Amino acid sequence: MAAPLRIALAGLGTVGAGVIRLLGANGALIARRAGRPLAISAVCARDRGKDRGIDLSPFAWEDDMTLLAGRDDVDVVVELVGGADGPALALARRTLGAGKGLVTANKAMVAHHGMELAGVAEAANGGRGVPFLFEAAVAGGIPVIKGLREGAAANSLSRIYGILNGTCNYILSTMEDTGRDFAAVLAEAQALGFAEADPAFDIEGTDAAHKLAILAAIGFDAGIRFDAVEVAGIARIRAADIAQAAALGYVIRLIGLADCEGRDERGRPRLFQRVQPYLVPRDHPLAAVDGPTNAVVAEGDFCGRLLFQGAGAGDGPTASAVVADLIDIARGDPGPPFSIPVAELEPLAPADPGERRNRAYIRFAVADRPGVLAEISAAMRDAGVSIESLIQQGRPEEGGPQAAEVLVAMVTHEGPERAVTHALELLGGSASFTEPPLVMRLLG
Amino acid sequence: MAAPLRIALAGLGTVGAGVIRLLGANGALIARRAGRPLAISAVCARDRGKDRGIDLSPFAWEDDMTLLAGRDDVDVVVELVGGADGPALALARRTLGAGKGLVTANKAMVAHHGMELAGVAEAANGGRGVPFLFEAAVAGGIPVIKGLREGAAANSLSRIYGILNGTCNYILSTMEDTGRDFAAVLAEAQALGFAEADPAFDIEGTDAAHKLAILAAIGFDAGIRFDAVEVAGIARIRAADIAQAAALGYVIRLIGLADCEGRDERGRPRLFQRVQPYLVPRDHPLAAVDGPTNAVVAEGDFCGRLLFQGAGAGDGPTASAVVADLIDIARGDPGPPFSIPVAELEPLAPADPGERRNRAYIRFAVADRPGVLAEISAAMRDAGVSIESLIQQGRPEEGGPQAAEVLVAMVTHEGPERAVTHALELLGGSASFTEPPLVMRLLG
Numbered sequence: 001m002a003a004p005l006r007i008a009l010a011g012l013g014t015v016g017a018g019v020i021r022l023l024g025a026n027g028a029l030i031a032r033r034a035g036r037p038l039a040i041s042a043v044c045a046r047d048r049g050k051d052r053g054i055d056l057s058p059f060a061w062e063d064d065m066t067l068l069a070g071r072d073d074v075d076v077v078v079e080l081v082g083g084a085d086g087p088a089l090a091l092a093r094r095t096l097g098a099g100k101g102l103v104t105a106n107k108a109m110v111a112h113h114g115m116e117l118a119g120v121a122e123a124a125n126g127g128r129g130v131p132f133l134f135e136a137a138v139a140g141g142i143p144v145i146k147g148l149r150e151g152a153a154a155n156s157l158s159r160i161y162g163i164l165n166g167t168c169n170y171i172l173s174t175m176e177d178t179g180r181d182f183a184a185v186l187a188e189a190q191a192l193g194f195a196e197a198d199p200a201f202d203i204e205g206t207d208a209a210h211k212l213a214i215l216a217a218i219g220f221d222a223g224i225r226f227d228a229v230e231v232a233g234i235a236r237i238r239a240a241d242i243a244q245a246a247a248l249g250y251v252i253r254l255i256g257l258a259d260c261e262g263r264d265e266r267g268r269p270r271l272f273q274r275v276q277p278y279l280v281p282r283d284h285p286l287a288a289v290d291g292p293t294n295a296v297v298a299e300g301d302f303c304g305r306l307l308f309q310g311a312g313a314g315d316g317p318t319a320s321a322v323v324a325d326l327i328d329i330a331r332g333d334p335g336p337p338f339s340i341p342v343a344e345l346e347p348l349a350p351a352d353p354g355e356r357r358n359r360a361y362i363r364f365a366v367a368d369r370p371g372v373l374a375e376i377s378a379a380m381r382d383a384g385v386s387i388e389s390l391i392q393q394g395r396p397e398e399g400g401p402q403a404a405e406v407l408v409a410m411v412t413h414e415g416p417e418r419a420v421t422h423a424l425e426l427l428g429g430s431a432s433f434t435e436p437p438l439v440m441r442l443l444g
Numbered sequence: 445m446a447a448p449l450r451i452a453l454a455g456l457g458t459v460g461a462g463v464i465r466l467l468g469a470n471g472a473l474i475a476r477r478a479g480r481p482l483a484i485s486a487v488c489a490r491d492r493g494k495d496r497g498i499d500l501s502p503f504a505w506e507d508d509m510t511l512l513a514g515r516d517d518v519d520v521v522v523e524l525v526g527g528a529d530g531p532a533l534a535l536a537r538r539t540l541g542a543g544k545g546l547v548t549a550n551k552a553m554v555a556h557h558g559m560e561l562a563g564v565a566e567a568a569n570g571g572r573g574v575p576f577l578f579e580a581a582v583a584g585g586i587p588v589i590k591g592l593r594e595g596a597a598a599n600s601l602s603r604i605y606g607i608l609n610g611t612c613n614y615i616l617s618t619m620e621d622t623g624r625d626f627a628a629v630l631a632e633a634q635a636l637g638f639a640e641a642d643p644a645f646d647i648e649g650t651d652a653a654h655k656l657a658i659l660a661a662i663g664f665d666a667g668i669r670f671d672a673v674e675v676a677g678i679a680r681i682r683a684a685d686i687a688q689a690a691a692l693g694y695v696i697r698l699i700g701l702a703d704c705e706g707r708d709e710r711g712r713p714r715l716f717q718r719v720q721p722y723l724v725p726r727d728h729p730l731a732a733v734d735g736p737t738n739a740v741v742a743e744g745d746f747c748g749r750l751l752f753q754g755a756g757a758g759d760g761p762t763a764s765a766v767v768a769d770l771i772d773i774a775r776g777d778p779g780p781p782f783s784i785p786v787a788e789l790e791p792l793a794p795a796d797p798g799e800r801r802n803r804a805y806i807r808f809a810v811a812d813r814p815g816v817l818a819e820i821s822a823a824m825r826d827a828g829v830s831i832e833s834l835i836q837q838g839r840p841e842e843g844g845p846q847a848a849e850v851l852v853a854m855v856t857h858e859g860p861e862r863a864v865t866h867a868l869e870l871l872g873g874s875a876s877f878t879e880p881p882l883v884m885r886l887l888g
Contacts, residue, residue, distance in 0.1 A: 022746050026600055032665065033597050033783045135595075141747035143595025150594075151579075151587025153477050154767035156470055221476065285753065288732050295751075302466050303585035303764035307739075307753035309729065320747035323598035331779050339477045 004039035005330040008068040009059075010091055011080030012045035015105055015136075017052045018315030019078065019322050024054075030323065034330035038323070041073040069094040076101035076131070076329055078322060084108035096120040096130060103325045105136035105318055111210035111226040114217070115345070118337040132337040133325035138211040139164060139294040141317025142310040143324060148218050148298055149339050155300030160219045161257035161443075164211040164275075166292030166312040167202035168234050168254040170194045172242070172277070173290040176251055181239045194292055204233035205254065205275040212256035216273050219298060220260060220348065221340050228350035229273040236438050237277055241363055244391060244409045248361075250279035251287045255443060261351040270351035278443045279361050285309075286443070354418035359388070359442040362420065364408040365434045372432045376408060383423035386413040405434050411442070448483035449774040452512040453503075454535055455524030456489035459549055459580070461496045462759030463522065463766050468498075474767065478774035482767070485517040513538040520545035520575070520773055522766060528552035540564040540574060547769040549580035549762055555654035555670040558661070559789070562781040576781040577769035582655040583608060583738040585761025586754040587768060592662045592742055593783050599744025604663045605701035605887075608655040608719075610736030610756035611646035612678050612698040614638045616686070616721070617734040620695055625683045638736055648677035649698065649719040656700035660717050663742060664704055664792065665784050672794035673717040680882050681721055685807055688835060688853045692805075694723035695731045699887060705795040714795035722887045723805050729753075730887070798862035803832070803886040806864065808852040809878045816876045820852060827867035830857040849878050855886070 009016055023030070023038055031037040042060040044067075062068050065087055068077050077095040079102060081088040088109050095102045097120055104110065110117070114134075121132035135145045139162070148160070163169050167189065174185045186203070189195035201207050213226040234254050245252050255278040260269035280287045285307050289295045294312025299305050311317035328334045338345060366372045373392060380387055390410040412420065424437055453460055467474070467482055475481040486504040488511075506512050509531055512521050521539040523546060525532040532553050539546045541564055548554065554561075558578075565576035579589045583606070592604070607613050611633065618629045630647070633639035645651050657670040678698050689696050699722040704713035724731045729751050733739045738756025743749050755761035772778045782789060810816045817836060824831055834854040856864065868881055 018746070022598055025745065026598060029600060029665070030598060032788060035779065142750060143591055146590065146595050147587055147752075150772060151590050151768055152764070153771045154466055154470060154474060154764045156473060221473070283732075285732060288727075288729060300764065301469065302462070302760040302767075304755040304758075304761055306586060307751070308591075309751035309753070311748040314748075316746040317748055320596070320598045320744065323746075324595055327597045328594060332776055335479065335775050344476060 002036040004037040005034070005326060006039055006041045006073055006075045007326065008071060008074040008077045009040055009043045009080065010065050010068055010077060011082070012043060012052055013080065014315040015318045015322070016045065016080045017054050018319030019080070020054050022319045022323055030327060034327040036330055038326050038330060042068055042071055044068055065091050066094050069098045069100060074100060076103060076326060078326070079104040079106055080322070082106055082108070084112040089113055092117055093120060096124050096132060099125045099130055101131035101329050103322055103329070104134050105322055106134070107137040107207065107210040107214065110134050110137050111213045111224060114214065114224050114337070115342055118342045122336055122341055129336065131329045131334050133328060133334060134214070135325050136318045136321035138214050139296055139308070140310065140312040140314060141320045142294060142296065142308050142312070143321065144215070144296045144308045145218060147306065147308050148215065152298055152300050152303055152306060153339070155303050157219045157298055157300050159257070159259040159299045160215050160296065161255055162296035163253055163286055163289050163294050164208040164256045164296070164312070165202055165205070165254055166294055167195045167199065168208070169289065169294070170292045171203070172234060172237070172252055172254065175237070175239060176242050176246070179239055179243070182235060182237060203235050205231040208254060208256045208275045212258055212273055212275055215296065216258035216271060217345065218338055219258065220271060221345055222271055222348040223345045225271060225273065225348065225350065228271065229275060230353065232276045234277050240393065240407050241409070241438070244363070245279050245361065248279070248411065249282050250442065251282060252277050252440065253280045253286055253289070255280070255286070260348070261356065264349040268346055269348060271348035272351035272353065272356070274353070277440045279440055280443045284443065354416060354421065356417045357414050358417055358444065359414050360412045360420050361440045361442065362410050362412065363438045365405055366408060366432045367434060368404045368406045369432070373408065375430060375432060376427065379423045379426040382426055384415070384419045385423045386415060388413045446480035448481040449478070449770060450483055450485045450517055450519045451770065452515060452518040452521045453484055453487045453524065454509050454512055454521060455526065456487060456496055457524065458759040459762045459766070460489065460524045461498050462763030463524070464498050466763045466767055474771060478771040480774055482770050482774060486512055486515055488512055509535050510538050513542045513544060518544060520547060520770060522770070523548040523550055524766070526550055526552070528556040533557055536561055537564060540568050540576060543569045543574055545575035545773050547766055547773070548578050549766055550578070551581040551651065551654040551658065554578045554581050555657045555668060558658065558668050558781070559786055562786045566780055566785055573780065575773045575778050577772060577778060578658070579769050580762045580765035582658050583740055583752070584754070584756040584758060585764045586738060586740065586752050586756070587765070588659070588740045588752045589662060591750065591752050592659065596742055596744050596747055596750060597783070599747050601663045601742055601744050603701070603703040603743045604659050604740065605699055606740035607697055607730055607733050607738050608652040608700045608740070608756070609646055609649070609698055610738055611639045611643065612652070613733065613738070614736045615647070616678060616681070616696055616698065619681070619683060620686050620690070623683055623687070626679060626681060647679050649675040652698060652700045652719045656702055656717055656719055659740065660702035660715060661789065662782055663702065664715060665789060666715055666792040667789045669715060669717065669792065669794065672715065673719060674797065676720045678721050684837065684851050685853070685882065688807070689723050689805065692723070692855065693726050694886065695726060696721050696884065697724045697730055697733070699724070699730070704792070705800065708793040712790055713792060715792035716795035716797060716800070718797070721884045723884055724887045728887065798860060798865065800861045801858050802861055802888065803858050804856045804864050805884045805886065806854050806856065807882045809849055810852060810876045811878060812848045812850045813876070817852065819874060819876060820871065823867045823870040826870055828859070828863045829867045830859060832857045
């Protein structure tokens with residue numbers, strides 16, 4: 001058997017410990033499949049003394065993480081430190097610059113600096129390139145980057161969309177199952193470990209946006225444009241919205257969606273990227289995705305609709321994806337990180353969502369007084385928004401912020417998003433609203 | 445850009461024509477992603493003059509298929525002729541023996557001769573090996589072989605199961621939606637092109653068994669043992685069975701399932717492989733898989749439950765998988781066909797299903813006369829089968845083969861399959877049965 005692939009592990013949190021456990025449990029099987037053993041040479045973490053329930057004595061210890069990149073006994077560095085910048089980025093740059101491979105689960109770093117790092121990886125080793133892989137950065141244990149980059153490589157994709165954040169999906173599907181409100185379910189999710197103590201990153205959609213930007217780059221041969229992802233979170237969704245959606249035959253899911261729409265002045269497609277709660281028809285495969293599960297759909301011109309589903313987080317699944325990348329590297333040269341050299345990726349301009357045609361769910365929280373419905377209806381009419389159905393909840397929502405508050409929910413006929421935006425502008429200053437209107441699209 | 449990967453195409457049916465159309469439509473995009481163009485040099489089919497709606501003039505034509513393997517302008521032969529033996533096998537052997545790569549969609553050939561061909565592929569080229577890939581042989585456009593062989597490569601899998609035949613799934617889900625009987629839905633499926641004129645291969649489970657045997661070999665690092673797949677088809681399922689399953693909260697799907705169970709005398713795991721209609725709980729992801737869609741679940745010790753879903757057949761999806769294999773070859777050496785060299789694959793002995801613990805659905809079609817129920821109940825008691833629920837349909841099934849026929853359906857508590865087999869043996873010669881009992885397991 002060939003010489004081992006020698007690994008340095010930076011970061012010994014749950015995922016790092018998971019990688020060590022995985023290589024311990026399945027090392028022989030992996031060596032057979034990879035054609036050679038995967039062997040950890042050195043590790044590094046903030047606290048050397050911490051009890052992680054794993055034996056670190058076989059591995060060299062580095063106090064200074066960036067020194068891992070310079071070790072002679074290391075072929076690939078696995079970066080599991082996290083954070084878009086700071087030590088993780090310094091290590092990544094140094095590793096690739098030193099001609100060593102890099103495997104990371106760091107979605108924030110890849111979303112912000114993936115293009116730069118891919119460029120460094122491709123230029124390394126005298127231009128022959130070094131591996132830079134990040135399967136674990138998107139959708140945990142699901143091999144979706146491989147699915148797009150290799151499995152669907154023969155296709156021109158029309159659309160990529162999916163459930164990319166397990167915390168939000170747990171909260172939304174639990175709200176659906178229990179009828180409880182967001183705050184109560186979030187607190188429970190925190191207690192159960194499905195949500196962080198500071199949940200902002202997840203529930204505001206940032207985490208899903210990182211993943212979407214990476215998937216869109218791979219699926220559309222485009223440069224990563226994280227800054228161009230339109231993001232909305234789930235914190236404003238009420239139990240009443242979920243009940244209303246259910247009555248219409250829908251469930252609410254936080255969806256990341258990317259497609260190409262329109263053309264820029266040079267004739268290149270424009271890239272649309274959005275993370276937002278959507279109303280998903282109950283017979284759609286994503287409607288059945290409950291709990292912390294992730295799922296990604298890719299629609300291609302020849303393959304049709306592909307669905308990849310599985311655990312979106314957790315030490316086991318994430319370690320599984322990290323080690324799959326290491327096996328790929330052990331087997332041979334995996335090629336450019338985005339399959340196309342960075343210099344050839346199209347810097348696609350963002351699409352203007354105004355012309356997108358959608359059905360929309362719009363929910364108003366209003367003071368319970370005469371004339372409010374007329375005011376809303378007039379704005380819709382003046383903006384050219386055609387209303388398909390409208391429900392006014394007569395009774396104040398239990399536990400709602402204002403006892404005298406009434407919810408008005410409507411679903412529009414299909415029309416341009418611009419019209420809905422215009423209607424809300426017309427209503428902008430209304431003194432009748434107890435909070436800004438909530439707009440969600442129906443997944444078509 | 446590097447030199448083209450030069451391809452010979454054997455077989456110009458719907459998939460072959462699909463490959464030519466795909467390379468025409470997405471050639472530029474594929475060349476960028478693969479790092480070099482994919483170029484068809486030569487083609488071969490039975491009838492040169494047939495109008496396929498595609499222009500064959502750019503390609504050399506061979507009348508004798510096996511000569512494709514000897515052409516100097518060919519790096520990889522794509523075999524789309526079909527059939528486990530005969531011309532397809534002769535071409536495959538000659539191609540690999542001549543040191544050229546082979547890509548095939550031929551599940552029957554891989555299931556029957558995959559080990560031999562993989563051995564030839566590995567020995568070719570002075571022992572350096574040549575590529576032999578067959579993603580299109582399993583589940584059409586879904587990259588599930590890649591998903592297992594690479595995406596889940598870090599895992600020890602406990603179980604692989606899924607919906608592997610689109611024809612059966614179309615028939616079963618249509619029976620479910622319409623309440624109609626098997627024969628009527630089969631006839632409609634044939635008219636719509638979802639079933640072949642001779643449907644035996646699909647509805648008897650053989651096609652799904654080919655695919656399962658290939659998946660099991662990859663997932664469990666085992667030699668292919670198609671002969672050891674226990675197979676039952678769907679032709680005996682009645683509308684009443686589907687209605688009964690629905691009342692219990694289940695749908696019926698033809699499932700291919702493989703796992704490792706027990707040990708042989710040398711301590712190696714035994715391989716269990718079964719294709720059979722199962723009762724699938726309505727909240728299971730496979731229950732939502734309707735129409736000709738395929739879906740495969742793999743359960744691993746670290747990744748958890750992965751689901752791959754998409755179009756299981758058709759020219760576009762199958763061509764997508766064929767070309768994905770070609771892109772893999774264009775990018776570099778994909779390694780041994782089963783990831784582990786054939787000589788190292790474990791020749792796993794078949795498992796005895798007798799000790800498997802399941803809940804079972806057993807449906808008896810009996811003559812409507814006194815004492816039948818007592819006879820059945822006594823046999824169950826004597827064999828130690830514990831009955832969870834029992835439904836006797838009083839009224840004869842409309843259109844049933846015998847007006848005086850009554851259906852008795854039961855669900856057992858979990859117990860060893862051996863006990864159910866024994867009960868049916870005790871009942872074996874019963875003159876009360878109008879047809880043999882139908883046994884389906886509940887997917888756990």
